[in-house]
Amino acid sequence: SAVISQKPSRDICQRGTSLTIQCQVDSQVTMMFWYRQQPGQSLTLIATANQGSEATYESGFVIDKFPISRPNLTFSTLTVSNMSPEDSSIYLCSGRLAGNTQYFGPGTRLTVL
Amino acid sequence: AQKVTQAQTEISVVEKEDVTLDCVYETRDTTYYLFWYKQPPSGELVFLIRRNSFDEQNEISGRYSWNFQKSTSSFNFTITASQVVDSAVYFCALSEARWVGANSKLTFGKGITLSVRP
Numbered sequence: 001s002a003v004i005s006q007k008p009s010r011d012i013c014q015r016g017t018s019l020t021i022q023c024q025v026d027s028q029v030t031m032m033f034w035y036r037q038q039p040g041q042s043l044t045l046i047a048t049a050n051q052g053s054e055a056t057y058e059s060g061f062v063i064d065k066f067p068i069s070r071p072n073l074t075f076s077t078l079t080v081s082n083m084s085p086e087d088s089s090i091y092l093c094s095g096r097l098a099g100n101t102q103y104f105g106p107g108t109r110l111t112v113l
Numbered sequence: 114a115q116k117v118t119q120a121q122t123e124i125s126v127v128e129k130e131d132v133t134l135d136c137v138y139e140t141r142d143t144t145y146y147l148f149w150y151k152q153p154p155s156g157e158l159v160f161l162i163r164r165n166s167f168d169e170q171n172e173i174s175g176r177y178s179w180n181f182q183k184s185t186s187s188f189n190f191t192i193t194a195s196q197v198v199d200s201a202v203y204f205c206a207l208s209e210a211r212w213v214g215a216n217s218k219l220t221f222g223k224g225i226t227l228s229v230r231p
Contacts (some may be wrong), residue, residue, distance in 0.1 A: 001160070033219075042204065042221045044156075090156055099165070100217050101207045102145045104158035 002026070002027050002095050004105035012111045013083055021077045021108045023093035028073035031096040036067070036089045043092065049076040083112045115140045117207050117224035127194055128231050134190040134225050136205030142166075144210040147181065147188045149218070153201040164188065182213060195229045202226050 003026040023032065028072055032049040035081050046066055047055040055068035070076045088111050094102040116139040126132045138147065149161040162172065164181050172179045176193045192199055205222045 031217075042223045043219075045218055048191060048218075092158060094158075096217075099163055100210060101148070101163050102219055103160055104150075106155070106157040109156065 002029065002097055002103040004093065004095055004103055006093060006105040006108050008108060009106060010109040010111075012113060014113055015084055017083055018079055018081045019083065019110060020077050021091055021093070023076045023105055025074045025095040027095075027096035027097075029097060030073070032070060032076045032097070033102065034068060034076070034078045035092045035094065037056045037092060038089045046078070046091075049078075049093075080110065081109070083110075085112045090110045114228050115142075115145075115207050115209075115220040117205050117220050117222035119205055119225050121221070121225045123226045123228070125228045125230065128174045128197060129194050130229075131191060131193050132195050132227065132229075134192075134203050134205075134227070136190065136222060138186050138188065138205070138207045140207060141211075142209050146208050146210050148206040148208070149179070149188075150204045150206060151201045152204065152224070161190075192227075195227075197229050197231055198230045200227060226229070 005024045007022045018034050034046040035038050035043040036046055037043050047057040048062045049055050049068050049070040051070045051073055065081055067079045090107045092107045093102050094104045096102045118137045145166045147164045151159045170183050175195045178191045180189045204224045206219045208219045209217045
């Protein structure tokens with residue numbers, strides 16, 4: 001298994017600002033992912049964070065809004081840019097280990113006012 | 114395209130009752146993985162089990178058991194003698210079984226909210 005930490009655990013932000021969420025894995029993983037979970041909903045994949053190359057975004061998500069970095073095999077960041085109240089969600093990162101099993105961080109609860 | 118259906122949205126039981134959470138999936142892949150995750154009120158997504166498409170053997174882990182049936186494309190989860198601490202949202206998920214470096218996405222169901230009353 002893997003232990004994944006995220007910072008911050010929660011934040012309240014003003015409309016129009018940006019927030020960067022950090023994700024740290026305790027072991028090297030080939031694939032890291034970022035998800036959004038809106039209140040009372042399931043998880044939606046935002047993008048796959050690729051080490052050494054640009055992230056791969058899912059339909060409906062763009063790099064200008066959700067820039068992602070992955071400088072090494074244990075760390076990634078997701079920035080939520082120019083935030084609006086619709087961005088209020090839980091943001092979760094995951095790392096994938098053998099057997100395609102993804103382990104998740106505790107999530108970042110974001111509220112945009 | 115892959116799809117995971119969790120038809121039950123909310124289940125409420127009294128402590129010590131058995132409860133089964135249903136999961137039906139769709140995929141064109143012949144090789145795939147199925148997962149169950151638990152999300153307690155704290156919000157963290159906790160991995161419970163992974164099953165690959167070649168292994169239809171049912172599994173039991175303490176009070177938890179899983180019934181995988183390819184013939185009906187189902188992967189159901191039973192909690193025996195439920196406890197208040199089992200109260201959480203439970204997600205079933207599906208992914209292709211690709212090599213480690215490939216991008217293999219998880220497709221989640223909508224989740225089932227389980228409430229266990231004392």
